[in-house]
Amino acid sequence: MTSETDRPERPGDGAGDGAGRAACDIAAAATAELDGRGTVVSWTRAAERLLGYPAGEVLGRGAVELLAVRGDAERAAAVARWCRAGDGWSGSVAVRHRDGRAVQLAVQVSRVVGSADDGDEKGQRAAVRARAVAGGERWSVLALEERRVPGGAVSQLMLEPFLAQAPVGMAVLDTELRYVWVNDVLERLIPLERRLGRTVGEVLPAEEAAAFDERMTRVLATGVPVMDYEFRSPTYADPTQERAYSVSFFRLAGPHSRKVGIWYMVIDVTERWRAQERLALLNDASARIGSTLDVTRTAQELADTAVPALADFAAVDLLDSVLRGEEPVPGPVDSTPTMRRSGQRSVREGCPEAGPAVGEAVQRAPSSAVARCLLSGESVVEPQLAAGSSWVTEDPQRADVVREFGFRSMMVAPVRARGITLGAATFVRSRRLGPFAADDVRLAEELVARAAVCIDNARRFTRERTAARMMQRNLLPHALAGGSALDVASWYYPADAPTGVGGDWFDVIPLSGARVALVVGDVVGHGIDAAATMGRLRTAVRTLANLDLPPDELLARLDDLVIGLMETRRDGGPAAVGGEPTPATPMGFMGATCLYAVYDPVSRLCTMARAGHLPPAVVAPDGTVAFPDLPAGPPLGLGAMPFEPAELELAEGSLLALYTNGLVETGDRDIGLGMSRLSRALAVPGTTLEEIGENAVAALLTGPPPDDAALLLARTHALGTGQVASWDLPTDPAVVARARALAGRQLSAWRMEPLLFTTELVVSELVTNAIRHGSGPITLRLIRQDAALICEVFDTGSTAPHLRHARTTDEGGRGLLIVAQLTRRWGTRYTANGKIIWAEQGHRDAPADAAVVA
Template sequence: MARNTGGGQGSDAVVGAEVAATAVLDSRGVVVRWSPAAERLLGRPAAQVLGRPALDLLARPEPAVVAATRRALRGAPEVRSAVVTVRCGDGRLLELVLWAYPSTGPESPGAAPHWVVLAVEAAQMRRWEGDQAVMEGLFSQSPVGLLVTDTELRCVRRNVALERMTGIPTAERLGKRIGEALPGLSAEAIESQMQQVLDTGVPTMDFVHRGRTVADPEHEHVWSTSTFRLQDPAGAVLGLCHAVIDVTASYRAQERRTLLNEASLHIGTTLDVMRTAQELAEVAVPRLADTVTVDLLDAVVAGEAPEPGPVEDSVTLRRAAFRSTWRGHSRAAYAVGELSRFASSSPQARCMADLESRLVARLDYTADWLRDDARRVVGLRAAGAHSLMVVPLAARNVLMGVASFYRWQQPDPFDDEDLTLSAELASRAAVCIDNARRYTRESAASLALQRRLLPSELPELHAVEVAARYRPAGAESDVGGDWFDVIALSGARVALVVGDVPGHGIHASATMGRLRTAVNTLADLDIPPDELLTHLDDLVVRLAEEDGPSGSPPTGGTVTGTTCLYAVYDPVERSCTLASAGHYPPAVVHPDGNVEFPRLPAGPPLGLGGMPFETTELDLVDGTVLALFTNGLLLGRDPDIDVGLQALRRSLSHPDRPLEQICDQVAATLLPLRPPDDVALLVARTHALGADRVATWDLAADPAVVVDARSLAARKLTEWGLKEISFIAELVVSELVTNAIRYGLPPIRLRLIRGTNLICEVSDSSSTSPRLRRAGADDEGGRGLFLVAQLTQRWGTRYTPNGKTIWTELAAPHTM
């Protein structure tokens, strides 16, 4: 049988009268009427068909069809249908579905019946039947909810799935808008979206809304809806079709994935234990819970390592975080930083005892564990908390605390999926808290080491008045290798030192301690600043070789690249000799407030080896302020060095203030709360020793002048009011001058300096250094230096370009 492949009109055309092929047969089966639709369908005009038997149109008159037709013509009253194959006017074979209806006209009631025959192309009929089956399935079997509305958005038809979703029978829903039938939904937003589709004809996809229905009033559901406009073949608007899918499960799963992703980004942004706990609370509220509290073991907050495994219920906890959408919570009950305790029967205590999460879907305020914690219960009851989850904060089998999640605003209680999600959040937070705890412990150890290695207090010297500040990076959480020092030298001189070891942590602090000790040892040798830096450079090279390429710990960096500034101030000469190893020059603040940064020879950082260092000498008037600092001071607020230098210049421009006030002003101006690098600042105000405090005599290389030297020293001490120590001073002068005459070379010079202590110096042009030794019982000499060492506080040798100087210090009366 041939099939027509053109001219189909769709399912709407099948049921339209204008496309139905109609013929009227008389009682003998002869065609007496032939409709225009029949002419178009078969391609035969009425003139070719009228008056002919209808059976002649069949291409293959099957016996069953012929027999059925004859029985119908004999007067069978029922409607008949059949599938036949006819030959069209152009020779094509066309399969048709026929319906035959008997009809007796009112003008001849007793006459034989005529037959009205309707014919539809079989292929078109099958499409229409398929469409009908689809429509029937959509409204009876489809899991997708369907709603058909009129142009006033009133329900005219809905399917079984939508009836199950809403819990409202279709009979009660017909003729009503969504807002009238389902008040638990956001009807205004839904109807606004539907009206827009009705007005524009532009369909909408995946419009998400949430709410509660009669079918499940205890839980909130999420639906995704799509809406398109219905029109007839002429384009007239009939209404809307609204498809609804319940996506609650997938929506919540996506929310959980999103929340976990945000948690990975927002929890653990710092290495601060308390801040990390607060980040957990901030992520969970209000997405998962309405109120979250995080309680940590007190040892964890302090950076200590708890014992592995569960803990007893008597452990001390500290409130590390609290966040809630309700502002009426008692601050006394939820204050961050305060100690917190839980009843032994509480979910929190049981959670810490077995490291298992707890879910309390409905809070029972008559429970013993709630009654034992009346202060917290007052806040929970006032907020209307109805559901609770408690999860342990454990990482690497170490319990660090417990997190409690409450719901009071969200009406749905927590479920098992919420418990799984909270446990995942807590697990991630616990790892971050443990990392922060370990960092806190290391930082505390580094800070303690740093403070022990830095000067505990600055010395009180006549030559300079000093004040200092040290600020670790990150608000005392990331110490480094910056240091400062004030070292008393011979001749009332003083050494001012600042240095910067690269890196942070214990390694940098320990390296700084080694270098500071080395500087103090080298300073005791009274060598020039450039020579001291040369020896220090050799030490750094050896330390770098000890570390090796693979020996550098992860927190410490390398010792190579250490910078240092070493300055020696002589109050007698009123001069300052400086040498720099890759360090910033000091700020020199003159008494009139003018601030300058002197140009120093660009010495290399320590550890490069083989590079020379040079000295620079500055003449300083009495009252000049020197500010030595590390680079972290200039880079605290702005990466531009020039900006930092200008800010430092402004902060130092009033040198008449107390040094402590100057230090505070510099720190407040140049340093943020959390400086990016550690900072060392040393400020010194110079005090010159005038001629009235220094006495100098040139002596002949004759043993007879020893008596004269003693007399000169005695008169000067009497003049200075130091008669109490005159005897000891005379004895020291006698021994030193005798030693210079006997073993040294002329010229010989005696100098007394009245500083904080009495300084006695004897110089000669020999470079031979005296040695302290114990004389035998029978020796006639050799006891001079031993006697000097016993009578003085300090003594030593200082080499000069023209020889050497033997110096001693004697404690002077406090009346000085």
């Protein structure tokens, strides 16, 4: 047996330690040891101070004899039985002091020697019982007087066994912030020998230690707890795994509120933290991904969202057909497709992982994770990209890449939407702790699924926009020709709108008599519907222009057409293929504006009419710019007021500028200011129409326009006396021979002898028809253009000739048929005083210098 002088004094046994600190430090408790039969075999000085018995009076006696009352003997017997059963015990016991008074002690009994051999739990307990009966087992008894322990009857010795095994980490630090006690949970994180007696700065990483020290110092000084401080740190057992913890700090106080120390509680909140991170990432993805209807931009947004929240490097590769807006084949991709990198992001500056060699090594088919992902349509995970993994060792280049960039884990998720595979998204970890786990795979799949819908929407939009723009390009004129009357140039800029197409159009239409029609119009709205309506109106204008209608009458006919279109939209479209009518779209088409002008190079007169459109700009040869005061007219589709024409005489070399409101009107600029800027831009001299137009566009459009913008420039020419010959003829049948002779001499003067025979036949037929069916004086006019010869006959009649096929026995009726077969085109147009029958022949060999024969 060991006496009090045989054992070294434990720290805290003396009175030198503060009472408050001894009250909370288990090391200050009185200690004794019992053998397996309950006999006292060791007695310390602290035990002597506590109960007054010297070691000589206690050693060898049964511990039961020290109990204060008989009833506690039963408890002592129970303690002995628990000890013999191999279990410890803690609780409150009344013990008799040497001076006769009863002392209530908080007691903890635990086995200290003779640990069980390895084996199952039942075997261990049997061995313990056997040694206890033989007296070879020893038990340690720790005791503190309950009145000196904070908490009264519930003492530290009673709570310590439960706190040690609590599911949350707990630690006690003294006033110098040194560890004096930790429970089993914290001991598993960092071993006990690395904590006790040390400060947090000696135990925890520098950043965490500074945060702990700052908070514990504040709590110790103020007594105000700090609750739920969260931090992340790798675990001691597995430095590659990062976990999240929540810590709460409290001050320990002894009697009279004396500061004793600090205790803190640590809870592992990794799952909560990961759930919050996943929720935050998905919320961020909802806000960031799909901000535009651009496929490449959406793919880049997916990569930007994933790094660094989910991975250290992310790459999004899409099928080439997706980028073109085409419809991919449904289901998984069963071959090595053509893919293009559409988005990438890395925590490393410059994204070196995206180099060509790296991309080839990581994605090389057919064994790459990307290829397997596309083939199966499911996510593929390489949790450990160690140097010895099969995926790395099968390709030396991959092994070099893994070593160079420190790749640890890789995951590839298919980009799929509506059953269609659009590409694959690759996520790689190199700096981030921990491999990709099942939760990461589910998170990546959710992230990619949201992005895939946006990418597919962008793809569909790309396809529709491409179709709309292609349709619009096909509906707009590809080449403009003003003939001998005008030099023309045009500019068109689609709106900076989601569809990118609108209803603005322009056209240059050759007319009879060397005249040229200029058209500019604007359909309300954007998209395929507006573009299709624009195409219908442009076709209608060309058809009506071929009838040689005056500008005001042409707009009236076009107005009737637009009213019909609007009524069709309002009442529902025509029956579909299956017999069901298409649904009505009352807001689909709201009308249009149009400006129509006809320029005659012979008279230099320009006749215009407009339907709610902006007036043209006329630039005189001296640079003066004016906007003619044309009657505005109602927009097409109202049908309320008539259209009024206006006639201008233009000097040769004048410039006409026709435009739409998208060129002169923007959100921060009204039409008046825009027209003023257009006027100044057109007044700047330029050698060519292209230079003038580019200057005007640069002055008016500083970026993509909010609405379609169109500009049509035309410089006028005049046909002089050397290109026009005219004769007034009486209404006498005998004058037909004279008309042929006049035409023949003129062609000889113009050196156009190859057209002599045809022209004489045409003149003879047209003059004869005018004499027979017309009235009043007759005028014959020949117009020589660069590539055509025009023959015109004026009369005051209003009856138009009609082409018919004469029967074999008919004596007449073949004249116009012969004219139609010998000429390129022919027709009739009405004037204020009658009509004109004209025919046009093509030629290319006539010289330029020829005179007019009187």
